[in-house]
């Protein structure tokens with residue numbers, strides 16, 4: 001009943017004393033305010049979030065903020081202000097009159113470089129594998145979207161950000177581009193030879209960096225207060241290496257790619273690096289006389305996430321002070337910035353989300369990625385003839401490598417670990433990301449070998465499961481056991497493949513067979529899978545498991561390219 005729910009929501013809200021978060025009253029519309037600011041005002045407006053939820057009680061919270069307006073936003077604000085929140089009839093009429101169904105402005109786009117049978121398929125012989133690869137290739141067509149602003153005339157707004165080019169989305173509820181997902185999507189697009197689509201993905205991110213100084217979590221106004229793991233320079237490098245090694249591109253085409261990468265793209269890498277160093281770093285003392293800078297995740301908000309507004313209110317409801325609630329909201333959004341949302345990794349008590357402490361931790365994986373970024377900037381600067389920047393970034397990378405082994409190495413765990421810079425303690429549990437310095441060729445200290453680390457921490461799970469779980473803690477969070485995620489399989493297999501083909505193939509086959517079985521039974525590709533049962537989708541977390549799915553498809557393409565027919569065991 002609407003009155004009961006309304007009262008409950010009202011009670012919740014009064015109890016948690018929300019920090020100033022969007023306009024409580026419609027502000028007079030200043031004509032100079034741009035569409036982005038107006039969209040921000042609407043989609044962060046608590047009354048808006050509340051009333052749309054009241055009329056759609058069982059929907060995924062994200063769909064509330066994914067509704068574009070049918071009428072100019074100033075009219076929407078006026079109607080919202082006048083709305084009686086206890087009158088369901090009025091609310092339903094408001095939604096009908098003023099709001100579209102979620103996602104109407106994000107429409108199918110036409111791929112210009114897609115072919116029904118990409119060249120790599122010709123190197124396969126197994127007919128079942130060929131049929132599977134073709135079906136996987138068809139997914140690109142469904143996942144390619146564009147933001148069509150023609151559907152938003154005269155001051156109508158959407159939470160989607162304007163984009164220069166169409167983009168590949170993960171799929172399901174994720175109908176916008178996501179930052180770190182795109183790295184694995186690009187891996188797959190390159191296998192399929194879709195260079196134009198890759199270039200457009202990168203150029204969309206170039207535009208973001210020019211406009212915002214960083215790449216947001218995803219292409220929505222409600223993602224503008226945070227980023228995701230900074231894989232931009234690695235995406236560019238994959239594209240660059242692919243083009244330079246291509247036998248199909250002409251000299252002129254290669255020159256054009258080189259000019260773009262060493263010009264605009266490199267400038268953006270520098271700008272993004274500056275963003276992370278300025279806004280997301282802490283100084284850590286490593287000896288009496290020396291300090292070093294390491295990176296942290298830290299969202300720029302102390303409010304609930306609009307796309308998970310009710311989930312966040314619910315998590316905060318037992319907190320007493322507004323300081324505690326603000327810290328909780330900061331740590332929740334910060335976990336979303338890490339891409340690992342959510343996992344016991346960020347909780348002091350692995351079973352209790354209220355003990356989340358993400359912004360107090362120096363994460364191993366973020367610093368490993370920043371190390372790689374510094375190396376790439378150094379290499380590209382040298383190629384561009386800027387030797388001073390090349391030297392400066394080489395030096396940064398060496399200092400970071402030293403700091404990673406000095407600050408983030410836990411002798412007790414015999415591995416790297418996230419370090420709480422407030423309590424000066426390591427976090428207790430092992431996650432696959434604890435090994436991430438290995439992906440970027442950082443050697444462990446104390447004369448340990450890389451293979452020792454894999455053996456110590458992963459051998460038994462490679463044998464026991466259908467892929468390597470990100471975490472071995474069984475909580476109900478989606479990044480915890482028993483879920484298997486494609487990006488981790490990729491990092492791990494690519495790394496192991498450098499020194500042990502058989503072990504890499506064993507792991508690749510296990511993950512592949514799970515995806516294949518899932519496809520055989522449902523013709524779908526999922527965002528996460530179950531470690532115990534091949535083909536079964538993962539579960540847990542705050543939304544239903546999604547299909548599509550950008551990074552799973554990207555990684556599978558990469559594994560087929562790497563192992564060809566051998567990947568198929570039947």
Ligand SMILES: OC[C@H]1O[C@H](O[C@H]2O[C@H](CO)[C@@H](O)[C@H](O)[C@H]2O)[C@H](O)[C@@H](O)[C@@H]1O
Pocket residue numbers: 062170174178180181217218305307308336337339340341342527542543
């Ligand atoms: O709506 C909840 C959260 O959803 C996203 O996170 C998950 O999906 C992303 C897209 O595949 C992925 O990048 C992330 O690693 C997943 O955990 C979103 O990125 C979060 O910000 C959002 O709060």
